[in-house]
Amino acid sequence: MSSDPWGRVDETGTVYVRTADGEKVVGSWQAGSPEEALAYFERKYEGLVVEIGLLEKRVKTTDLSAKDAQTAIDHLREQVDAHHAVGDLDALRARLDKLVSLVEKRREERKVQRAKQSDEARAAKEALVAEAEELAQSDQWRSAGERLRSLVDTWKGLPRLDRKSDDELWHRFSHARSAFSKRRKQHFAQLDAQREEARRTKERLVAEAEALSNSTDWGPTAARYRDLMSEWKAAGRAQREHEDDLWNRFRGAQDVFFAARSSVFAERDAEQAENLKLKEELAEEAEKLLPVTDLKAARAAFRSVNERWEAIGHVPRDARPKVEGRMHAVERALQEAEEAEWRRTNPEARARAEGLTGQLQAAVDKLKGQIEQARAQGNNAKADKLERELEGRQALLDQALKGLHEFGG
Template structure:
């Protein structure tokens, strides 16, 4: 702008008074002194008009950047700063026009910020919803990675309205922290569990190594077998390498002892062995007597408990040999089976109680006999199905495992049928023993005749 133009511009918006340069009042701004006349009034006016041109260029440059930028919100503070300078900047010019331009830019920026904040709110609500859906997940690794990704995206997403900011920040933080607290507690518990598991295995190894040189072969054998059972019950999820190392130490101690036991047995005379076997056989015979007596108990729950105790005692007796041993075992097994079958029968009868008018001891016994007959019928149907499947198997090696399994099931069902049949005989004998003598003095009513007919079925 030429000097004359600057002078005209300066006189339009300013004046000189008492050797001072003043800016005229505009908008809500009163007139104010912007400088002093150094030598010549016109030159001083031109100087302050030039200063205004520089300020205007700064404003126009900022507005141009705002128009070109996608992130307009970053310019808001600069616009506000320039608007604030309008009331302080020492220059002569159309500050009102600059104020209007800056106000328009401010409004445009605030509108863009509002739109972006609405968009940011929608984005953050979507992230909150996903985080809250994942907070109870137990798929730890992928969920943790996704929540970390959401947390980074949350940071990168711009702000929302201040009135909503604290609420949505708290919701997102709570959901994410809830998952990571659960994850932390889970792995702390898992680590503690692994340590407890490791301690249990080490204790079993120490006990095994302390027993491997024992001379009490019979007692130590039982103790080591118990330790083996305890080893199986420990469970846990140790790393494979650690688990293999612990098992190798445990097995080495047991192998060492049982190799010594093997050598000791080899050295033992046949007579001692026979005596040992005979004693075991006698013990098993006594267990058979006790098992066969259980069926006479009135409380079948008590009988079942004692049968299980006898089975546990049988396992501890030790081996016996000869055909008689097999016969004793067969008797013991059948006696226990009868107890368990009778217990199952009593459970079945409790679920199907007899009507009050048909609930005599004879009625109850007949009902149990009929139930056992029904059970036998079902067992025979199962056998027919199994035998049918067995007959369909082609004679190829791949079918041998399945063939053996079917044959075993058939044997088990046949044994069940034998047991139930013997129980029927047992109940019939008890019925005959408990039946009251016939009464002939009173004629039977119609209902009594029906009850007698039901009892005889």
Template structure:
């Protein structure tokens, strides 16, 4: 009731209306120890308001457990407004507790983070300047913090497992790069090794960014091993490419000199080709100058050679044009040479071939050389065939050969006459064995004689 309403017989501190789970009211003497007791106005109708009361001077109290405590003053409004103000503060706290409970039930939020928020809410609820069931709110928070403690323990174990796994993964990376650093780096393919090291470093960075945070000591130890091994590889790689650059520089110098010498051959034309071929051998032995430099240098060197070979091509074309009538004439002689094989008289065949050979030489050389070799090979075949016939004829008509053949023929005739007599004697005597031997020997001598005469 307000200060203007008539007084009613009430106790010094009135008891608020009962609620479904009413708080235990304190004795009147415990409400305000020293100050005089002031009558309070009726409480608000909401459930939370049932836990509060407002004194005549605007002092607002909340019932928390078995005791009432002052939460503040609201002197410039009605008791309902005073209670509503402090109920809203309670509702804010209740909303925060409810939200925290929902976040925990929904999952996804860190239990340790929720525990930190819950502890802050416990501090906010404890002695809060609010009107409502603070004891129940505190019980909910106690239940939530207990649940969160278990979840935090599980999270800690999971986090430890993740850290252990990350340490194992980082250790594998360290072992891998240390194995690379332990190789004979003077014999490796640096393109492949560089790709391997880059892949390991990228994996290390990805794990560092997305993986769990490792203990500082372990992290520093692993990174030092990784960094040291990587430095060994990088140092060898820089040394290799420095030496390679020096090699390329030397090769570029040599090839530039070869290009100058090749370009100086241009006035010689076709006669410069042998010298250019020697320069080409030196070019192959000069080593690599780097891909881009090699391509450019080779283009210049090749252009110098192309000029020489172009001159030779022009000369060959002119010579081939000049040789066309000669080729036609030699093909005509080859047609005539076919009669050499058909001529049965060897002396006449030789005379025909000699005339053809004389005319062949008078025609002279033809170009290209491949065409000349092909024509010469065809004439040489005719020459070889006639030569073979001449050798056979000479052996047959040689006086010494004839004398030896006649002498051998006479010997065979004498032997045949003797064997015929032996055969007849054996046949008359009925000696089958002697007859067989004489007959076989006689047939063999007759075959030899036939071969000698034939």
């Protein structure tokens, strides 16, 4: 008979194991000595110790599911309860009981974690749905479209909820994306139609611009080009592949016209500048006729100057009033001298000569006052013009005084 602290073998070869509930038959051993029998069943015990140790490690360090862990525990418990090993089986049962408690604790922890994750996932998906529904109303087609695609990737990375909740949220999310895509499609279809209309309008404008490019009707054509530009801007943009080509043709036609006009205007400006120089010389020659001392000679000389004046072409528009005003002032002085001569030789004029002299003197005084006022206001151009007119009036006044003297003689 052989024994150890946890088991024994009797004289019949029956192997027993000691437990808290008393001895339990392990099995029968007839193949060798009792020591060999105990050693064999002790090795089976050590095997159970190793398996339980490995299971404890898996439960503590891996994500082994509670179901699989419980199955493994039940399998080991069956082996322990079968009493086919010699060793401290009660200790193994205690370890298995502790492992059951640990698995149950882990099950509860994971249940709480899954509930938390589910709540977080629900909140995240509801936030995604709310943002998607807001984006569905956006007109920022590029940025909103990119953001919606990003939301889909975020959605795919979230855990699934229960089927009903997940399907309801996905339906809202998908509906928001579809609504945005539909609006965007309608927008770009409308935009394409507008761009096609703009292309047709701009092709018409280009055709007219090109037809006008060789026109020499400078004023009306330049005005029409301005109108065409306004119509161009109002037409909106054509498709990208057409817009640049149409613009280059439109702008090119204008450039041809305005380059030709600039060339002609440059020649005209040079000619008019030369004309102005000639007319200023004639105006100076005419002004030397004042004051009038010999009316007949002055009139003949002025006719000569005026004939040469008329033979000269246009002068620059901004210079025209000044140079023509100088000639008009001389002409008025000659007319007034003729009127004074007529009054002097007209018997009826004798009675009016004195009154006329007074009127002329008043006019001269008035002009002097106006000249002073213009100078004070810094309007030298007006003052110069009035002074030329004063010269004519003064000459007329001098002749009137001379005529009055003759009347008095």
